Amino acid sequence: MVDCLTKSDVFKGLAEDQYDRILDRGMNKHLPPHQFLFCQSDPASQCYMVTKGQLKLTKLNENGKIVTIRYVGSGELTAAVAVIKNGVYPVTAESVQETEVVGWSQPTMMELMRQFPEIAINLLGVILSRIEDIQQRYLEVCTEQVDQRIARSLLRLMRWKGNKNKKGVLIDIPLSRQSLADYSGTTLYTVSRTLSAWEKKGWIETGRERIIVTDPHALVAFAE
């Protein structure tokens, strides 16, 4: 039995007891912060649903340069590639904080999809949203200036994991300048300089691995 607040979109439309049975077929795993769940180029054996915490999906090029493809939060599924193809993981998954996941092997997932055809259809929908997200980010990185991209990244993270408090909206994961740079397709230095400028303008408030967006409206306008 797993303590999962958000039921994954992949399993929506299923009855509670069916959902429980599906969870029982999976393997629970617990990850301390900064632990790898799977690595790029490893054979893809399992797909995972995050039940607590969050994963960061990154991709490396030949020269060791890194880029963050997306963050995966509670209730979200990842490594769908392991469900269908006998391939390798195209990305690396690393826990951001303490994180819990449920993993299903390829045969198990196949069996579940046959038993509950909803799942395949839902999975299609989830993956399509993901394509749209990465296509949008591809467009941005090709056509937008660095500071616009940083603004959009912040807004994206804010919508995904923003916690409203008296000061503004806190992005509720440990987020270093380097992490934000990897997520925006730029460098540590440029992120630092840009955030400093925005802090002076009163748009955000920053701390060590912590960002509060105090004026989301200004950021949205800036991102155009």
Next chain:
Amino acid sequence: MVDCLTKSDVFKGLAEDQYDRILDRGMNKHLPPHQFLFCQSDPASQCYMVTKGQLKLTKLNENGKIVTIRYVGSGELTAAVAVIKNGVYPVTAESVQETEVVGWSQPTMMELMRQFPEIAINLLGVILSRIEDIQQRYLEVCTEQVDQRIARSLLRLMRWKGNKNKKGVLIDIPLSRQSLADYSGTTLYTVSRTLSAWEKKGWIETGRERIIVTDPHALVAFAE
């Protein structure tokens, strides 16, 4: 009845007569060059399979800057979003040359997927490959230099639609400097300069909207 050389991966595993019946459920469309099949932000009503020619999928940002997401050739499916979600097309599809497609409406596709569950599974596989492609391109545009990206784009197009002849491998679609720039996330000028340099080195041979890769090996090495 449609003259389609390559059967789409989406319909593989189906018997010939089933395939024919599926094609009969679709609507044939013929497009002259540079015609739009559908436009970004239009309600997504149909998904399409290309049976002849090729489509270019592009995406615009707010300032009118354009980027090419991918090319779609004979036998490939596109606008899968129309199958599952009641959303809008996230990209614009434009014919490169004279092109023929078959289109299916959302209800028809849903019905076909229920009748032939293979299709949903195949579709998942196709879409996953597409995610991997765009994720890889996202990595490249974030981490690689412009000339490396142009090299990779050329190689990608070469593998996709290369025709070997005595001189080398001809990329067999009309491909302007501007198109290659849109596909590589750079500008017309930079592409022109880069191709000129490569031509001097004897790696390629160029003409108006035409590129022959005479030394693929050198290009591969350059792209690292």
Next chain:
DNA sequence: CCATGTCTTTGCGCTGGCGCAAAGTTCGGA
């Protein structure tokens, strides 16, 4: 309370690549 490691900031110089402008090339149609 200090020590050590990690994260952040900022000055500075450099350069990859953008984009204008203008000339050259190619193609199709009249």
Next chain:
DNA sequence: TCCGAACTTTGCGCCAGCGCAAAGACATGG
């Protein structure tokens, strides 16, 4: 055969953003 439109090339100047270096801020454990 000539014209005009579309495509391509190249010189030139400029600047956004990179990345080193060095100093500062913050957190954790002994």
